[in-house]
Every structure is written in structure tokens, then in C-alpha cells.
Amino acid sequence: MEPGVNTDMGVAAVALDYDAELMLRVKEGDGISFGVLLEKHRAPVIHFIYRLVQEQAIAEELSQEVFLRVYRSRSSYEPTAKFKTWLFRIATHLALNWLRDEKHERGQERLDDISPDLPVRQVSDRRPSVEQELVYEVKLREVRRAVAALPEKQRAAVLMHKYEEMEYTQIAKVLGCSESAVKSLLFRAYETLRARLAHMGTI
Amino acid sequence: MNCPLASHNPEMLVDYAAGQLNSESRCAFEQHMADCASCRATAAEQAAVWSALDAWEAPALPADFDRRLYGRIDQGARLSWWERLIRPLRPMPLRAVLPLTATAGLLLMAGLLLEHQGPVTPAASSGRVVRAEQVERTLDDLDLLGQFNSASSSESKHSHAL
Numbered sequence: 180m181e182p183g184v185n186t187d188m189g190v191a192a193v194a195l196d197y198d199a200e201l202m203l204r205v206k207e208g209d210g211i212s213f214g215v216l217l218e219k220h221r222a223p224v225i226h227f228i229y230r231l232v233q234e235q236a237i238a239e240e241l242s243q244e245v246f247l248r249v250y251r252s253r254s255s256y257e258p259t260a261k262f263k264t265w266l267f268r269i270a271t272h273l274a275l276n277w278l279r280d281e282k283h284e285r286g287q288e289r290l291d292d293i294s295p296d297l298p299v300r301q302v303s304d305r306r307p308s309v310e311q312e313l314v315y316e317v318k319l320r321e322v323r324r325a326v327a328a329l330p331e332k333q334r335a336a337v338l339m340h341k342y343e344e345m346e347y348t349q350i351a352k353v354l355g356c357s358e359s360a361v362k363s364l365l366f367r368a369y370e371t372l373r374a375r376l377a378h379m380g381t382i
Numbered sequence: 383m384n385c386p387l388a389s390h391n392p393e394m395l396v397d398y399a400a401g402q403l404n405s406e407s408r409c410a411f412e413q414h415m416a417d418c419a420s421c422r423a424t425a426a427e428q429a430a431v432w433s434a435l436d437a438w439e440a441p442a443l444p445a446d447f448d449r450r451l452y453g454r455i456d457q458g459a460r461l462s463w464w465e466r467l468i469r470p471l472r473p474m475p476l477r478a479v480l481p482l483t484a485t486a487g488l489l490l491m492a493g494l495l496l497e498h499q500g501p502v503t504p505a506a507s508s509g510r511v512v513r514a515e516q517v518e519r520t521l522d523d524l525d526l527l528g529q530f531n532s533a534s535s536s537e538s539k540h541s542h543a544l
Contacts, residue, residue, distance in 0.1 A: 217448065217451070221443065221447060221448075222440075222443055225440070225443060225444075225447070226440035229440050229441065230438070230440065235441050239444050239447065242447070243447070243450060243451055243454065246451055247451065247454055247455065247458070250455055251458070315437075318434070318437070319437060319438060322434050322435065322437065322438050323438065326435075326438075337435075340400070341400075341432075341435050342435075362393040362396070363393070365393070365396050366392050366393050366395075366396055369396055369399070369428060369431060372431045372434075372435075373424070373427045373428055373430075373431050376430065376431050376434045377427035377428075377430045377431055378430075379430065379434050
């Protein structure tokens with residue numbers, strides 16, 4: 180762990196080791212353990228892939244493939260890394276391959292063609308006005324376009340760091356690069372986002 | 383503390399925005415920001431980016447995700463050996479399948495052409511060996527015949543002389 184950086188993630192490390200134990204039980208033929216892993220990681224995987232490819236139907240399909248691959252490779256599973264690292268390595272591999280195929284087929288980035296499947300905003304007590312909703316949607320679209328414009332590795336690194344709160348070492352293992360390369364990737368990515376989004380303030 | 387932006391440690395601002403600095407480092411950086419306008423502005427803008435990203439909620443999870451997944455797992459368990467064999471080829475994009483199909487077609491055509499010419503059997507190859515031996519024997523015979531002719535002509539000269 181980096182000096183000066185919180186060590187709270189040590190708690191998460193214990194939980195991840197438990198996931199590896201569960202996966203070893205799946206390897207022995209325990210279907211219930213697979214269900215537990217699915218329940219725990221279903222949402223993070225779908226959300227990660229969704230933010231990476233920005234198409235809901237594709238994200239669901241790719242997430243299905245991720246868990247199918249986990250299940251099918253159970254017999255050869257070896258806990259050489261944390262389960263989540265292994266899982267996100269599969270998810271990132273599938274999503275980036277899809278992005279490359281899509282980019283190749285269309286010939287260019289799809290920055291102006293982001294699907295409009297905006298999430299339903301949770302409104303607890305006060306319903307925002309139509310104008311507020313419109314402003315929110317415009318700003319959200321800008322966020323999505325800014326993230327989509329990042330190079331693939333930077334995008335994946337930011338999503339794992341920001342939304343999954345993964346450690347630098349984990350992100351490095353997922354992306355197959357060094358920890359210092361991840362730090363550099365993240366700094367450049369956040370700087371690019373700062374240039375595009377800092378004027379927005381709080382949404 | 384040294385300015386992170388000036389001392390080649392700009393990643394510290396990422397850790398600060400992510401709330402990953404321990405209390406000691408965070409206090410030291412906040413004291414530094416009081417005197418450093420550049421770090422103060424960058425940290426404020428990074429906080430705005432962080433807030434903007436927080437607002438991006440993912441859509442609701444599909445209700446039938448598990449049912450579909452277990453359906454596919456069951457389907458996989460019921461696959462015949464032939465379906466298991468071709469399964470890895472199915473998700474291939476068209477541009478990956480086309481060269482494979484073309485290569486397989488070329489190999490098939492090459493095989494058919496070779497079949498049409500007929501295989502080289504041991505009998506045929508031994509026939510070639512036999513023919514070579516015959517040629518050698520014929521050459522030997524011609525040589526003997528040549529020697530015989532020269533011998534007989536010298537004999538006739540000898541008899542004429544007698």
C-alpha cells in the first residue's frame with residue numbers, strides 16, 4: 180500500500196479472499212457458492228461494463244458471458260489473484276474486445292451516438308421541475324461523452340477506481356500493467372475529465 | 383510539504399479527491415493548499431469532476447438476468463459433443479469466420495485435386511524402379527553388343543587376312 184494512503188481496503192481484501200474460497204467450492208461442484216458469487220458481483224460487473232460500453236443491452240449480454248466463462252472455467256480455476264481481480268479481468272477483456280470490434284465496424288468512435296438509456300433518478304422527497312430534469316440530463320450526457328472519449332485503458336481504469344474502489348495493484352493486474360503505469364493512467368484520465376467537466380460543478 | 387504538482391507527485395491529488403489519503407497526509411496537503419493557489423484550484427476542479435461522476439447512476443439491473451444465465455448453463459450442460467466442438471466458433475465475427483472458411487475451402491480443393499491425380503502407390507514407385515533397372519540392363523546389353531561387334535569385326539578382318 181502507498182505511504183500516506185488509507186489502509187481501509189485491507190477489509191475488502193479479506194472479503195475477496197473469501198470469494199476465492201467460494202470459487203474453489205464451485206470448482207468442487209458446489210452450485211450454491213456460484214449463486215453467492217453471482218449475487219455479490221452481478222451488479223458491479225453489469226454496471227462496470229455498462230459504463231464502459233454505454234449500451235444497456237450489450238452490457239447485459241457481455242455480463243452474461245462473463246459469468247458463463249467463470250462457470251465454465253471452474254475446473255481450471257486457481258486462486259492466483261483475488262477473485263474480483265480475475266472477474267474484472269474477464270469483464271474488461273470482453274468489453275474492450277467488443278469496443279474494438281464495434282469501433283472497427285463503424286470506423287470511428289461513437290461519441291455522438293450514445294444510447295439514451297438514462298437511469299431513472301432516485302427522488303426521495305421533492306420532485307425536480309421539468310427544467311431541472313432537462314439540465315440534469317444534458318449534464319449527464321456530457322459526463323458520459325467525456326468518459327467515452329477517454330482512451331480504452333484510461334476509461335477502464337477510471338471506472339474501476341471511481342466506482343469499484345479497486346486498489347492500484349488490482350487495477351494493474353486487471354489491465355496487465357505496472358502499478359505506477361496505473362497511477363499515471365488515472366492521473367491523465369482525471370486531468371482530461373477535469374478539462375471537460377470541471378466547469379459543470381455539482382450536478 | 384513539497385508541492386505535489388511541482389515535485390512530480392501529481393497522483394497525490396487523485397488520492398486526495400478519492401478520499402484515500404490518511405489523516406496525516408490529508409492535513410499536510412490541506413495546509414499546503416492554503417498557500418498554493420495552483421493545487422487549490424486543481425483540487426477544487428477534481429472535486430467537481432468527482433461529483434459529476436457520482437451523479438452518473440447505472441440503470442436498474444435486468445430482472446431475468448439469473449434465469450437467463452442458468453438457462454444458458456443448463457443448455458451448455460446438454461450440448462452434444464459436436465455442438466461443444468463448434469461452440470467456440472459461434473461468437474466469432476463474420477470477418478474472422480470468412481478467412482477460416484476460405485482457408486478450409488482451399489485445403490479441400492487442394493485435397494480433391496491431389497485425389498484426382500491419383501496417389502503414388504508403392505506398386506507405381508516399384509514400377510519406376512523396374513523401368514530404371516531395365517534401362518540399365520539394356521545399356522549393359524548394348525555395351526556387350528558393342529564389344530561383341532568390335533570383337534567379331536576384328537575376327538573377320540583376321541580371317542580375311544588369312
